[in-house]
């Protein structure tokens with residue numbers, strides 16, 4: 090099979106790396122891809138081919154898919170989903186993994202997701218949808234501080250503001266409506282009750298009818314150790330057996346993922362693809378944990394995907410096909426037992442301004458078969474790999490437990506360098522505390 094993968098980051102590198110291991114895959118085209126992706130080789134010896142495409146250009150992506158005529162297209166990032174790339178490719182008779190534009194609203198509109206959850210009794214924080222500052226002023230008294238203000242649409246991780254006072258919330262709302270926060274105006278926002286607890290990312294594979302458990306992970310959004318500094322796209326993630334108990338895993342499936350799939354189908358927007366549930370485990374007075382949904386993503390997360398796919402032993406093509414065909418309930422997903430970790434090597438200054446074009450050394454120095462260096466923001470220049478983004482590399486390792494996986498990752502990181510490379514040294518601290 091020829092497979093087309095849309096995207097260019099660490100997540101797409103992990104997807105291509107995983108596809109390349111499948112004996113069913115004879116050719117991989119990645120648009121636009123990156124130099125790490127270009128090094129992936131199928132089992133028949135064919136290297137992945139990267140072709141340029143603008144991820145904001147729906148017609149360009151459709152034309153590319155038509156020209157390549159792949160047996161399957163896999164869409165990595167949220168933007169092409171929000172543009173309706175799945176709908177377009179389906180209407181051309183192409184097989185594609187991912188949700189339609191309508192189903193992707195679970196991610197692309199916070200108000201859609203909140204109203205959907207309220208309609209169907211899916212546990213989430215109390216909220217109000219506001220269309221003006223007057224609405225915000227009217228609704229705020231219902232919320233005790235701190236209060237969370239969220240831009241409705243896709244915001245690349247910048248649309249959520251945690252406000253300590255109502256005044257701060259009004260200011261954040263004003264910035265969201267005016268465009269000062271995101272660079273473009275928003276007509277809708279969500280006010281939300283502030284929840285405390287530990288966060289968990291829960292990934293379900295969905296086929297329009299069934300949701301099955303794929304993996305649980307924890308990510309680290311803040312740029313510096315000790316969860317300090319500004320929020321980023323993610324500085325690291327890990328998975329570990331025992332991160333969620335089998336009982337909690339079943340509860341999350343029965344009370345969140347499966348109801349989402351059932352209700353989306355009933356509302357004529359069947360959900361196919363990865364449902365990423367961002368969960369807050371809220372401690373209750375009786376000592377139990379009440380999981381509540383913070384957000385949905387309708388695709389693989391980055392960098393969780395790198396940590397998840399390094400453990401995937403099943404053929405990833407079977408996962409994608411079953412999600413399209415409605416047979417995920419028949420699938421047996423095999424993961425390598427143990428734990429995995431992905432630590433992001435970032436450019437100095439990220440998530441603010443950062444330099445690019447810095448040569449990266451040591452990429453060929455890693456000989457441990459349990460370590461993979463996924464490229465997030467790199468470019469090839471004069472036969473050299475250089476930095477080309479805020480998040481540059483995702484150094485990823487798998488082992489029997491988290492401690493050796495971390496040791497392998499941090500050992501590898503010591504052999505890789507570029508000027509002012511920055512990475513967190515405390516990825517997985519919660520799990521280590523809990524003895525995973």
Ligand code: AMP
Pocket residue numbers: 214237239249251281282283284285288367383384
């Ligand atoms: P979201 O994009 O909605 O997941 O929000 C991004 C991050 O903001 C989450 O991962 C949480 O750390 C934080 N956050 C979002 N909503 C809430 C909430 N209701 N209470 C506390 N923290 C939140």
